[in-house]
Structure formats: structure tokens, C-alpha cells
Amino acid sequence: MGRRSTKPALLQKTTQVFAVHQIPLECDVYSADDYPADAPVFLFFHSGGLVCGAREAVPPWLVQTCYRRKWPLISASYRLLPQADGPALYDDAKAAFGFSQTLGGHVRRVIAGGAxxxxxxxxxxxxxxxxxxxxxLSITGIPTFRHPFFNSSKLIPPDPITEDEIEPFVAEPVSVGKSVANTLDVFDIDKLRPDGARNPIYKPTALPSRLDQNSTRGLLYDYYLYNNMYCDLAGTVDPGFLWPREFKVPSQWPVTIFIQGDQDVDVSPRVSIDVAAKLGQTAVYCEAKGQEHLFESRSFLDSTDMNQNEGNPMAAVVRAIEALDKAVGASPES
Structure with a gap:
């Protein structure tokens, strides 16, 4: 009788429409044929200040983490500010959540995270x-805009962005984030070997000569941040976390894991630190010393990254993955 092969199934990417909210909303599903029907799903929302970014921008280490645990990974698009508002963002997130809960016709538990x-x-x-x-799972994330940082007239570029500079983007129709193929932040399955390890011989095709929308539409983040507009843009759908001192964290609030660089200027570390403090034992805070915003966005879980030395930027990510395993009750496939 022949031996049964233990070779893992190949990672695949499919794109599906999960909702139509003014425009079709698509998601990319990363999975393999040998994933269990009851495996939890990781639902990921991309970075970009809610004004740009794209679902194709998924950290390689997150893809590896899900692949090794046989968790389907869903990266979902959502409508962007300012054409969308807070309730619209919630509607898009809710639709992606519902899609994830029934992926493949099975009842699923869902891990939710975002960059x-x-x-x-x-x-x-x-x-x-x-x-x-x-x-x-927060990846240098923004859990709320109801925090002093978003009311501090924070100036990131050398000079304030003017209203004339953002007017073309404000006048655009409703849209989701778009990404130019082969930019460095776009995840390509060929970046991984069939066993899920980093592909050392991967080479992207020639990068496009034109700028993608994120290099210009991202000015909206700088403008809204400096003019303290994010609280109004998010609206009442954002309840915040600056609860009264006697407020108790709801018993059903999920374990919340924060990955945060302590030199982040785009989103002050105080936002995550203060929310983690309010959540108490429900929160796990993993700080990366000397690291900036989205420091891990192009990193892999190779042998160097797994080094737990505090001098390694990915040590915080590894600690976060361990906390996530504990919260979900999972362990990577050997």
C-alpha cells in the first residue's frame, strides 16, 4: 500500500463579489483545496487612511500565517472616504463579515483584522x-478616530495640504481602492514557494512607470488629519474607546492584539496604547522598537524573521501571531 503524500495543497487566489453597495465590492480569497470546512476565516481590511489603498496590499507574513494554519484569508475592498461615510463603511465591513461567516457554504468563525x-x-x-x-488583529492600526491624536492638527508633510490639492479627489464618484500591478506592496502568490516559505528567486515584472492613485489620493489623509476632520467623517458609527473609568469591557469583546511601531508618526502609538489600556486583559500589545508605520508590510516569516531578539523588527509580529494562536486555539501545521 502506497504512502499518502503530506505535500500541502497549493495556495490559490480567487476574486469574488461579496456585495453591491452602489458599486460592486470585491474580495480576494486566499485558500487551498485541503483547508478544513470548519477552519476559521481571517478577514482583512487594507490600509490607506480610508481614502486610498487596495485589497491587493496584503502583508506576506499574514498570508504565510494563514496558509500554515489552513485558514482562508479574505482581503476585502470597501468604499472610500469622502464619497462614503461612516455608516457606509460599516455596511461594507458587515457585508464582508457575513460573506466570511458562510465562505464555501460552511458556518465559519471569523478573525477580523486590518492594517x-x-x-x-x-x-x-x-x-x-x-x-x-x-x-x-491590529497592524499599526486605528481602532477609533475618537482620540486626541485625531484632534491635534497633526502635520505630516512639510506644509499643509491645500483645499485646491484635494478638490479633484473630493469630486470623484464613489470608488474602492485601486492598485497598480507589481508595486512592491501588492501580494503575488509567486512570492511564496509551494510549501509557503518565501520564494528567494521571485522577481516582479517591470514596475509601471505611471503613479498609482495611492501616491496622490493619499493627500486626503494628510488633509483630514491636519484639519481634524476624521471624527466627523466617521460619524456616530465610531463610539470610541475613551469610556468612563467605571465602564467595564463587555464580556463578549474579543481578544484584541496590537502590533505597533513606537516611532509611528502617521498614527501615534498612543492611539493603540490608550485603547489597549481601556481593554485591559482583553488586549495584547506588541511593540516594535524603533519601527515606523506599517514597518512589516513587505516582510516574510523566514528564519531570520522568527528570531525573537528585540532588535528584530518582526519580533513583535511573531509575538502577535503567538497571541492570536492562543486566542483562536490553533497551531501551525508542522
């Missing part, structure tokens, strides 16, 4: 949905 402002959508699911996500 930068994408994490805001994940927190809305924890605030309003029942059942809630089983865990939340």
Missing part, C-alpha cells in the same frame, strides 16, 4: 455584530 485605518472596520464588527469576531 492602519483598515483596522477601524474590524473594530466596528466587534462593536455591532453578533456573533462577534473571535479575535481582532
Amino acid at each position: 492602519s485605518a483598515g483596522f477601524f472596520l474590524a473594530t466596528l464588527l466587534a462593536h455591532y455584530e453578533t456573533p462577534k469576531p473571535i479575535a481582532l
Whole structure:
């Protein structure tokens, strides 16, 4: 009798429409044929200040983490500010959550996470949905805009962005984020070997000569941040976390894991630190010393990255993955 092969199934990417809210909303599903039908799903929302970015921008280490655990990974698009508002963002997140809960016709538990402002959508699911996500993962994320940082007239570029500079973007029709193929932040399955390890011989095709929308539409983030407009843009759908001192964290609030660089100027570390303090034992805060915003966005879980030395930028990511395993009750496939 022949030996059964233990070779893992190949990672595949499919694109599906999960909702139509004014425009079709698509998601990319990363999965393989040998994933269990009851495996939890990781629902990811991309970075971009809610004004740009694209679902194709998924950190390689997150893809590896899900692949090794046989978790389907869904990266969902959502409508962008200012054409969308806070309730519209929640509607998009809710639709992506519902799609994830029934992926493949099976009842699924869902982990929700996001990078930068994408994490805001994940927190809305924890605030309003029942059942809630089983865990939340913030990747240098924004859990709320109701924090002093977003009312501090923070100036990131050398000079304030003018209204004339953003007017073309404000006049655009409703849209989702778009990404130019082969830019460095776009995840390509060929970046991984069939066993899920980093492909050392991967080479992208020639990078496009034109700028993608994110290099210009991202000015909206600088403008809204400096003019303290994010609270109004998000609206009442964002309840915030600066609760009264006697407020107790809801018993059903999921374990919330924060990955945060302590030198982040785009989103002050105080935002995550203060929310983690309010969540108490429900929160796990993983700080990366000397690291900036989205420091891990192009990193892999190779042998160097797995080094737990505090001098390694990915040590915080590894600690966060361990906390996520504990919260979900999972372990990587050997």
C-alpha cells in the first residue's frame, strides 16, 4: 500500500463579489483545496487612511500565517472616504463579515483584522455584530478616530495640504481602492514557494512607470488629519474607546492584539496604547522598537524573521501571531 503524500495543497487566489453597495465590492480569497470546512476565516481590511489603498496590499507574513494554519484569508475592498461615510463603511465591513461567516457554504468563525485605518472596520464588527469576531488583529492600526491624536492638527508633510490639492479627489464618484500591478506592496502568490516559505528567486515584472492613485489620493489623509476632520467623517458609527473609568469591557469583546511601531508618526502609538489600556486583559500589545508605520508590510516569516531578539523588527509580529494562536486555539501545521 502506497504512502499518502503530506505535500500541502497549493495556495490559490480567487476574486469574488461579496456585495453591491452602489458599486460592486470585491474580495480576494486566499485558500487551498485541503483547508478544513470548519477552519476559521481571517478577514482583512487594507490600509490607506480610508481614502486610498487596495485589497491587493496584503502583508506576506499574514498570508504565510494563514496558509500554515489552513485558514482562508479574505482581503476585502470597501468604499472610500469622502464619497462614503461612516455608516457606509460599516455596511461594507458587515457585508464582508457575513460573506466570511458562510465562505464555501460552511458556518465559519471569523478573525477580523486590518492594517492602519483598515483596522477601524474590524473594530466596528466587534462593536455591532453578533456573533462577534473571535479575535481582532491590529497592524499599526486605528481602532477609533475618537482620540486626541485625531484632534491635534497633526502635520505630516512639510506644509499643509491645500483645499485646491484635494478638490479633484473630493469630486470623484464613489470608488474602492485601486492598485497598480507589481508595486512592491501588492501580494503575488509567486512570492511564496509551494510549501509557503518565501520564494528567494521571485522577481516582479517591470514596475509601471505611471503613479498609482495611492501616491496622490493619499493627500486626503494628510488633509483630514491636519484639519481634524476624521471624527466627523466617521460619524456616530465610531463610539470610541475613551469610556468612563467605571465602564467595564463587555464580556463578549474579543481578544484584541496590537502590533505597533513606537516611532509611528502617521498614527501615534498612543492611539493603540490608550485603547489597549481601556481593554485591559482583553488586549495584547506588541511593540516594535524603533519601527515606523506599517514597518512589516513587505516582510516574510523566514528564519531570520522568527528570531525573537528585540532588535528584530518582526519580533513583535511573531509575538502577535503567538497571541492570536492562543486566542483562536490553533497551531501551525508542522
